[in-house]
Amino acid sequence: MLLKSVQAGAIAAALLVSPLAWAQKADSTPAKKDLIARILKLQQPAIEALTVGVLSRPVNELAAKAAPALRNVPESKREATAKQIDADLRKFMEDNAQPLVEKGVKLAPSTMGVALDEKFTEDELRQLVAWLESPVSKKFAEAAQDLQTTYTKKLIDDNGKQLDEKFTALQQSVAKQLGVDAGPAPAASGAKPAPKAAPTPKK
Numbered sequence: 001m002l003l004k005s006v007q008a009g010a011i012a013a014a015l016l017v018s019p020l021a022w023a024q025k026a027d028s029t030p031a032k033k034d035l036i037a038r039i040l041k042l043q044q045p046a047i048e049a050l051t052v053g054v055l056s057r058p059v060n061e062l063a064a065k066a067a068p069a070l071r072n073v074p075e076s077k078r079e080a081t082a083k084q085i086d087a088d089l090r091k092f093m094e095d096n097a098q099p100l101v102e103k104g105v106k107l108a109p110s111t112m113g114v115a116l117d118e119k120f121t122e123d124e125l126r127q128l129v130a131w132l133e134s135p136v137s138k139k140f141a142e143a144a145q146d147l148q149t150t151y152t153k154k155l156i157d158d159n160g161k162q163l164d165e166k167f168t169a170l171q172q173s174v175a176k177q178l179g180v181d182a183g184p185a186p187a188a189s190g191a192k193p194a195p196k197a198a199p200t201p202k203k
Helices: 002-014 020-024 030-042 044-072 075-119 122-133 135-178
Strands: none
Touching: 030 044, 030 075, 030 122, 044 075, 122 135
8 A cells, every 4th residue: 555655665764773772772761662662563564564575576576587488388388387386476475474474573673663762752753653543544544555546557547558668679679689589578567468460471
């Protein structure tokens, strides 16, 4: 969701904080720690989404690299191979996502909590909790998916065809430099490429 994406960006920066800083924060108060704990609890869905994103990014990259290589698989085995690869990738996510999320949630206080403690005063933390718990904040979080969907659809509708043409040209250029067949270019907009016309038989 749009809101979670914004929150996740801030959280990612907070992950750079050293866990040792929590113990070194001498002027931290019990009140601040309680507020931070509430914030982390409210932000847990965003933390979990960020954690799954960390795991899914290399999986998606692997899937993207595997797709062109499927052209080298015999046509009779191509569909079955693609389904097996997809099943393997899904199983990897199923086996590893939840354990990583559980570890990430435990890590949050010593990373994100440190950043909140260092960057916000007690009064600011109270304001932040009030905002996150407010009906307006919750309503915005619920509406964020629709906002993102509407924006993405309009962006693709207005620019997808042009991007597809440019992406096709880029793929052909790279393929030419590598001396390989570019094959049908995947659409940058997500649309399926038009089928190529059958070659005219030579007389």
